[in-house]
Amino acid sequence: MRLGLSSEAAPDAGVDELIRAATRHGLPALELRAGDGHGVSCDRAAVPHAIADVAARAAAAGIGIVGYRCTGAEDDAALATLATALRTTVIVDGDDDAEARATRAARLLAAGTDAAVLLRGGTVVDDARRLSREGISVVWEANPADATLGGVARALLEEFPAALHHVSFLGGGPETVMHEGRGIGELMGRLALAGFGGTVVLAPSSPRYRVAWSTWLGRHGGSGCGSKVSDRSLIALSAPSAAGSAS
Amino acid sequence: MSDQRTLDVRVIPPREKHPTIFQTFAELKPGEAFVLVNDHDPMPLRYQFEYEHKGKFGWSYLEQGPAVWRVEISRTAA
Amino acid sequence: MSETIRLDVRPVEPKNRFACIMGAYERLAGSESLELTVDHDPVCMYYTLKATRGDDAFRFDYLEEGPETWRVLVRKV
Numbered sequence: 001m002r003l004g005l006s007s008e009a010a011p012d013a014g015v016d017e018l019i020r021a022a023t024r025h026g027l028p029a030l031e032l033r034a035g036d037g038h039g040v041s042c043d044r045a046a047v048p049h050a051i052a053d054v055a056a057r058a059a060a061a062g063i064g065i066v067g068y069r070c071t072g073a074e075d076d077a078a079l080a081t082l083a084t085a086l087r088t089t090v091i092v093d094g095d096d097d098a099e100a101r102a103t104r105a106a107r108l109l110a111a112g113t114d115a116a117v118l119l120r121g122g123t124v125v126d127d128a129r130r131l132s133r134e135g136i137s138v139v140w141e142a143n144p145a146d147a148t149l150g151g152v153a154r155a156l157l158e159e160f161p162a163a164l165h166h167v168s169f170l171g172g173g174p175e176t177v178m179h180e181g182r183g184i185g186e187l188m189g190r191l192a193l194a195g196f197g198g199t200v201v202l203a204p205s206s207p208r209y210r211v212a213w214s215t216w217l218g219r220h221g222g223s224g225c226g227s228k229v230s231d232r233s234l235i236a237l238s239a240p241s242a243a244g245s246a247s
Numbered sequence: 248m249s250d251q252r253t254l255d256v257r258v259i260p261p262r263e264k265h266p267t268i269f270q271t272f273a274e275l276k277p278g279e280a281f282v283l284v285n286d287h288d289p290m291p292l293r294y295q296f297e298y299e300h301k302g303k304f305g306w307s308y309l310e311q312g313p314a315v316w317r318v319e320i321s322r323t324a325a
Numbered sequence: 326m327s328e329t330i331r332l333d334v335r336p337v338e339p340k341n342r343f344a345c346i347m348g349a350y351e352r353l354a355g356s357e358s359l360e361l362t363v364d365h366d367p368v369c370m371y372y373t374l375k376a377t378r379g380d381d382a383f384r385f386d387y388l389e390e391g392p393e394t395w396r397v398l399v400r401k402v
Binding site: 003025172176178181185188196200202 | 251252253254255256257258259260261262263264266267270271274281284286314315
């Protein structure tokens with residue numbers, strides 16, 4: 001099991017900045033979301049070597065690209081080219097329901113493109129059961145706000161562990177202290193005991209935490225002010241106002 | 248499914264970290280292990296293991312920073 | 326009259342807390358106490374002090390024991 005970083009945590013960052021941020025925090029994987037600022041897109045995939053170069057730079061840094069998350073607006077053939085060049089899986093997301101996404105994923109798979117379906121919400125286990133019967137992998141978007149993390153993890157890992165491509169976790173990073181009692185300990189414990197060999201990709205749970213993520217990733221004022229490594233330790237989302245007199 | 252058991256505690260809220268670690272250890276059978284992943288040296292945890300599970304655990308550093316520490320924690324064979 | 330240094334490590338990132346607390350403990354003068362506020366039971370700090378300073382080198386008294394907040398008074402003996 002490894003942790004990874006979603007481009008959603010730094011939606012205006014280029015790929016090299018994402019690679020640096022992931023490396024800095026020991027997160028050896030990236031999930032790229034279509035529409036973020038990394039420049040990896042279906043349009044760009046038409047430029048020879050452009051995308052393969054990205055894959056090579058990530059690999060050189062020891063970062064795996066665990067998936068490319070599409071929005072539903074992309075063309076199948078373009079996605080296939082992109083996924084092949086990145087050597088990654090297309091994660092089928094969109095405004096539609098799980099059924100529609102499954103149809104899309106099946107189409108991509110039939111054409112030889114590696115694909116998985118993003119599942120979220122209360123029907124994740126039922127949806128995953130259906131998809132695993134069809135031989136389609138799933139990406140589980142684990143949201144602490146749902147407060148069902150432990151239960152869903154248990155069901156997915158016990159019933160169809162092979163179908164779980166990776167977990168997209170809405171939290172971690174600067175949000176770690178916030179989600180007390182939401183079952184994150186249980187989630188990570190179950191993943192560990194099940195020997196889950198996939199990735200847990202970290203992303204913000206809400207756009208309102210973008211600044212906190214940006215800071216955590218070291219994207220603000222990285223140089224100057226005398227510190228070799230900026231001390232971000234005092235920035236926390238739910239920090240009480242009283243700080244100690246000793247440092 | 249017998250992949251390596253990895254418990255990455257970096258995303259776990261502070262109050263749940265140690266209970267999760269000890270709960271995971273409790274589920275190990277003798278001879279089994281898991282790899283603890285953290286963003287700093289978990290030495291205070293080791294002291295807690297020394298007092299609460301003296302002689303019954305193994306502790307082996309696989310990686311020691313600068314970004315990530317990985318420790319293989321095992322339940323010693325009976 | 327002993328002085329109490331108050332250290333609330335809740336805003337401090339977990340990976341920096343240990344150094345923060347041990348640093349404050351080291352700097353305690355004989356008459357000073359360290360009142361530590363944490364969001365979980367700091368029993369691992371207790372074990373660390375026991376192991377590195379010796380059983381009789383310090384006092385570790387709970388002022389508050391959760392469920393949200395723990396406060397401990399630490400003194401050098």
